[in-house]
Amino acid sequence: MILSLMVFFQNGFAQHQNSDDLYKKPLIDVLKEIQNRYKVQIKYTDAQVKDKWVNYAEWRFRTKIDETLTNVLMPLDMKVNKEKPGVYKLKEYEYYRWDVQDGWSYLDALATKYHDQESWEKRKAEIKPELYKALLLSPLPAKPNAKPIITAKRIFDGYSVENIALEILPGVWINGSLYKPLNIKGKIPVVLSPDGHWEKQRYRPDCQIRCATIARMGAMAFSYDLFAWGESMLQFKYEDHRRSLAQTVQTLGGIRILDYFTSLKETDTSRVGISGGSGAGSHCILMTAMDNRIKLSAPVVAMSSYFYGGCPCESGMPIHQCVGGTDNVELAAMTAPRPQLLVSDGSDWTAQTPEHDFPYLQKVYGYYGAKTKVENVHLPEDKHDFGINKRIALYDFLVKNFKLNGASVKDKTGEYDESKVTIEKENALYVFGNQGEKLPKHALMGFENLEKLFPLSKSK
Template sequence: MHPCIMEALQLSKLPAYPISKPILTPKRKHVGYTVENIAIEILKGVWINGSIYRPAKYKGKIPVILNPDGHWQDHRFREDAQIRCAALAKMGAITISYDLFGWGESGLQFKYEDHRKALSQTIQTLGAIRILDYLLSLKEADTSRVAITGGSGGGSHTVLMTAIDDRIKVSAPVVSVSSYMYGGCPCESGMPVFLCGGGTDNLELAAMAAPNPQLLVSDGGDWTDRMPEHDFPYLQKMYSWYGKKENVENVHLPTEKHDFGINKRTAVYRFMAKYLNLDLSAIEKNGQIDESTITIEKMSDMYVFGEKGEQLPAHAVKGFENLEKVFEEAIK
């Protein structure tokens, strides 16, 4: 399956790295963690932007957790995305949130409607691979403790990245995995990934994580509503073939809807603490998760290239047609 997926994404041959260093903004200090913004050039003139959260103090090697965004208003700048990344950093991990293609700061180069084109799935995947390349090159990064968690479209991205990148050891797709819903956006299903293996779906892709630890968070208000009785038993069966049935978990919230709210975040925090050896007590008070010491930053503080893109490099690619040309040249 892996070779077929990479071929479907047109990433069997990864494009060469542009000769540039990541652009980092100065660190902002908060209670128990720091934040800095980053832009990584993934193709000549094309960047993926995000924010890196780190524990304020740490010793030795620490885990890395990717936090891809979903299709929610305000993108990675929204409150619950900031809270999740900051909380995981306070617990002792390097965490990063990053933009969907055409959303957030990517919108400085491409139109919103470009996100609804098939190549967006490939560009987002390439961006995540390059983010991992960078983070795992850091001297403090523990390459044996690498995780990913995202909700909705970010959950689909979580499943795909876990299936294709062996560096990821722990995963937690939230409100995303279903055997009857493949994702409602071309960034999730635009490339012919689901034609692999004679026809597949996100549930089978999620099974490719086995035997590594995986948490699936589902609810009663979206397409994950049948997870406990239909989809989760299948995953348990796949894991049992490795003798690791206990490594796949499901937290189902039948009265909740499609979001990444506190109960869903709590499930992720506890799961990541369990498998990445994180300090849950850093965000826990009297047995309850306490996110009250986390600072919600202004959107303008989270930009790399300025509020209006005034710091975007001069050689930046703009427009989808130009992106297609750059990508085709890069994979020759």
């Protein structure tokens, strides 16, 4: 009996010891072993591997290196990118970035839910209210009873610029610059122009050029900051843009901008458009899906079935989990039958737009007999930017659908001429002064105070 108990306790202790230890090793040691065993190089920083451990480390090795790397890294929410044969780079796992075929397969699965206009309209009616709920915007927060803050107008060749701040929540503003044609006759279109994640925000030359040229063609163009971006950083930190509530606040900002511009006497509400690039392109897609006041959408280097946007301002709130799951291409399809332009390039997640995502959109537009209302300008040699080729595609689309005067900004050879645009210094585009000295005293400061306005927010 005593011998049996001893054997039991010895076996039990050994098993307990193994389960406690879990055969774990430091990640850095496991990576070194992988490099030695498979004769490869894995690039990583000390910060990436510090204090990380791999349970059952030796048990995760397989005959193929790719399987081994997946087994080791996936539980740690990490992966590697293969830079060239035999060379890998360690990265955080991106759950918002899928393999191309996985994205396409998921889009195909979504497409089985509808087959004609009636079934698609039913699907849209299910998704739309859920987007508002996912963004904590159902019901919408009360609109502050405040007038816009508008700076002095600057006059240039064929257009003017004035800076505007709209109070969207108590003490919270969305800021931008309004480019207007000098001679307004009757009602004219407005093109909302949110800024993407590029350096210098909406102060960049290409952003000023685009908006000024649209104004010289006969429309208003409103260039505005995303949340905790640009002048919004007077109230919030740069890091706050990387928090999920950013998506909620900048979506609310887009809604308030629409409220303001559709109330102006000079706005032709039948010609309200939106166009932005990269993260602002994702914002375009979402805004157009949610608000029918937008009559034209032109997301640039943004839409993809296999990349949902790496920034929390694009995918921080659970919009892609609505009604059992959706994706950015299905959200873009909610624009139908309103005109939509997709501009894609060969160097980012839009590189394969013409192959699968665009034909899907054409099919949905076909439900309305409006297949030609959605267009794709693919620029395989272009990079991820809002460069001249992308701007030309947008100008042509606006001329076609909003009847803008393209001839007024073309040279004698018929090419678009942007040389008459004046590039202003960054501080000229500020609403609240060079040092923020004009920021109202009741301004809400800090992310922790913003969260109090959204008590159900789990933003961290």
